[in-house]
Amino acid sequence: MNGQVLLTSMVGEHVFINAEEFALLADKTLPTDSPTFRRLQGKQIVAATGEQLPLELLAMKTRTRLRRLAEFTGLHMFVATLRCEHSCPYCQVSRQSSDKRRFDMSEETALKALQMTFASPSRNIKIEFQGGEPLLNLPLLEFVVTEAVERNELERRNLSFVIATNLALLDDEVIEFCRANHVYLSTSLDGPADLHNKNRPRPGDDSWERAVAGIRRIREELGTDRVSALMTTTEGSLDRSREIIDCYLEQGLQEIFLRPLSPYGFAVKTKSHAAYDVDGWLAFYEEGLDYVVELNKRGVGMVERYAAIILKKMLTNDDPGYVDLTSPAGIGIGALVYNYDGDVYASDEGRMLAEMNDKTFRLGNLHSDAYADILLSDKLLTPLESSYAGSAPMCTDCAFESYCGADPVFHHATQNDFVGHKAFSVFCRRNMGVFKLLLKRYESDPYARQLFRLWANR
Amino acid sequence: MSVEVRFDANSHTADAIQRAAYRFADRFSIELTQDGLDYRCLLHFATEPDAAAVDDFRTEVLDQVLRERIRAETEGARNLVLSLAFSNTHLVDDGDDPADQHTPR
Numbered sequence: 085m086n087g088q089v090l091l092t093s094m095v096g097e098h099v100f101i102n103a104e105e106f107a108l109l110a111d112k113t114l115p116t117d118s119p120t121f122r123r124l125q126g127k128q129i130v131a132a133t134g135e136q137l138p139l140e141l142l143a144m145k146t147r148t149r150l151r152r153l154a155e156f157t158g159l160h161m162f163v164a165t166l167r168c169e170h171s172c173p174y175c176q177v178s179r180q181s182s183d184k185r186r187f188d189m190s191e192e193t194a195l196k197a198l199q200m201t202f203a204s205p206s207r208n209i210k211i212e213f214q215g216g217e218p219l220l221n222l223p224l225l226e227f228v229v230t231e232a233v234e235r236n237e238l239e240r241r242n243l244s245f246v247i248a249t250n251l252a253l254l255d256d257e258v259i260e261f262c263r264a265n266h267v268y269l270s271t272s273l274d275g276p277a278d279l280h281n282k283n284r285p286r287p288g289d290d291s292w293e294r295a296v297a298g299i300r301r302i303r304e305e306l307g308t309d310r311v312s313a314l315m316t317t318t319e320g321s322l323d324r325s326r327e328i329i330d331c332y333l334e335q336g337l338q339e340i341f342l343r344p345l346s347p348y349g350f351a352v353k354t355k356s357h358a359a360y361d362v363d364g365w366l367a368f369y370e371e372g373l374d375y376v377v378e379l380n381k382r383g384v385g386m387v388e389r390y391a392a393i394i395l396k397k398m399l400t401n402d403d404p405g406y407v408d409l410t411s412p413a414g415i416g417i418g419a420l421v422y423n424y425d426g427d428v429y430a431s432d433e434g435r436m437l438a439e440m441n442d443k444t445f446r447l448g449n450l451h452s453d454a455y456a457d458i459l460l461s462d463k464l465l466t467p468l469e470s471s472y473a474g475s476a477p478m479c480t481d482c483a484f485e486s487y488c489g490a491d492p493v494f495h496h497a498t499q500n501d502f503v504g505h506k507a508f509s510v511f512c513r514r515n516m517g518v519f520k521l522l523l524k525r526y527e528s529d530p531y532a533r534q535l536f537r538l539w540a541n542r
Numbered sequence: 543m544s545v546e547v548r549f550d551a552n553s554h555t556a557d558a559i560q561r562a563a564y565r566f567a568d569r570f571s572i573e574l575t576q577d578g579l580d581y582r583c584l585l586h587f588a589t590e591p592d593a594a595a596v597d598d599f600r601t602e603v604l605d606q607v608l609r610e611r612i613r614a615e616t617e618g619a620r621n622l623v624l625s626l627a628f629s630n631t632h633l634v635d636d637g638d639d640p641a642d643q644h645t646p647r
Contacts (some may be wrong), residue, residue: 153627205630417627456633461597475616477608501565505605 097484251298275328325372
């Protein structure tokens with residue numbers, strides 16, 4: 085980058101040196117008393133002959149970085165129903181049906197799912213209700229929360245609840261339920277009304293109006309921290325990053341996650357994921373990130389979450405445990421999905437693939453398989469083991485490996501291979517682009533550097 | 543219709559070539575033999591040979607050779623990290639099912 089060579093350690097600490105110094109380092113002739121050698125030594129990228137301390141420090145940092153792994157599955161997604169009153173073209177899983185019994189999770193299935201949830205050794209258990217639109221099966225949500233809280237009196241875990249909802253059905257009953265049980269809400273907001281409503285058709289064509297009204301109400305009645313929003317990027321978003329961010333600010337939201345469109349489900353069926361390429365998305369992301377930095381400079385607090393996740397990996401020894409950017413992959417060991425019918429999936433994307441008749445990531449069923457059978461099945465262990473980034477060509481000697489992850493579901497979906505050939509990987513190109521952008525801003529803009537440090541340590 | 547592709551047996555393994563060939567089963571079938579210091583692959587196409595498929599096959603063989611080598615080189619670290627992930631689950635050692643110990647009321 086600009087004639088500089090990037091060096092990273094196995095825990096992600098980085099140093100840029102010039103090409104001449106790099107040549108000396110590669111020849112092992114860089115003087116050990118030079119400032120550059122000392123900088124590298126300070127980040128355990130090099131050690132002088134016979135030195136033990138850098139190795140011990142690096143081992144300690146590695147242990148810190150990996151400590152979350154032994155926590156095992158912390159996120160448990162309950163698919164309360166597949167029914168939804170929206171008909172979004174890129175949604176992979178929703179059903180337009182009035183037949184409740186057919187697509188709703190039963191209490192019996194929910195109890196089995198709770199049994200599996202608490203079988204995880206994780207101290208932190210997050211139960212996330214997914215759909216369809218989970219508020220269409222509110223009685224099941226109430227049942228699960230009541231059972232989980234009661235059970236947790238003995239278990240003493242850090243238990244939290246999130247409903248992933250479009251908020252169109254938010255009413256007094258839902259508000260009171262969330263207030264009484266300290267339930268968080270995660271919603272979808274794609275940007276300005278015309279963009280959001282085009283992405284998310286529903287009867288009345290008022291998805292945006294309902295989402296915005298819901299966000300306002302939750303912030304006023306439950307607290308500003310109780311609702312967050314996620315956006316889905318479509319072709320129509322690409323030249324509107326500033327408007328999208330402004331829309332978030334108008335709702336009082338101080339975080340935005342500039343996400344790419346996933347390659348799963350209807351997104352593949354409708355070919356909408358092919359409607360824009362990686363470079364198009366990267367240009368969108370760069371414009372959005374720069375705007376967020378500019379807003380902060382003006383005193384308007386705003387965080388871009390994807391950047392914040394990566395910066396934590398770049399600038400601290402911690403790993404935020406974001407399932408798409410972990411190696412070993414987050415499937416199963418980071419998250420499990422309990423479908424309405426009792427099927428257990430290694431990830432939400434795995435569930436979406438199953439809706440397209442690809443059941444590769446279906447690990448078993450709550451009614452017929454035991455916890456050990458599911459977590460030790462080859463259907464989980466094979467993709468976990470084979471996709472490990474440290475053993476994958478291109479990843480194993482990539483300077484960005486410690487910032488990136490293994491995503492066997494993505495590579496299976498796009499290349500029919502858990503590892504994926506990284507030269508053809510959209511995942512690789514997209515993330516490399518983001519890593520380079522973040523490092524470029526970090527090295528060249530003193531304000532961005534200070535801001536990025538704040539994001540990394542929050 | 544067939545196309546012959548050769549790989550140096552010193553720098554390729556039959557296993558890597560077979561793994562690559564498996565991924566192309568929908569485009570051609572393969573006959574693999576060793577011929578002196580080469581592996582000789584005869585790619586059989588149902589219709590006209592597809593030059594792009596042959597190129598893709600060569601790329602895939604190189605990828606599989608590297609995967610094999612790197613997997614062997616990194617086996618220790620990979621196993622250590624993966625075993626750490628499962629270290630608190632009691633799934634591997636005692637064979638008990640934690641879910642069975644938490645039967646709901």
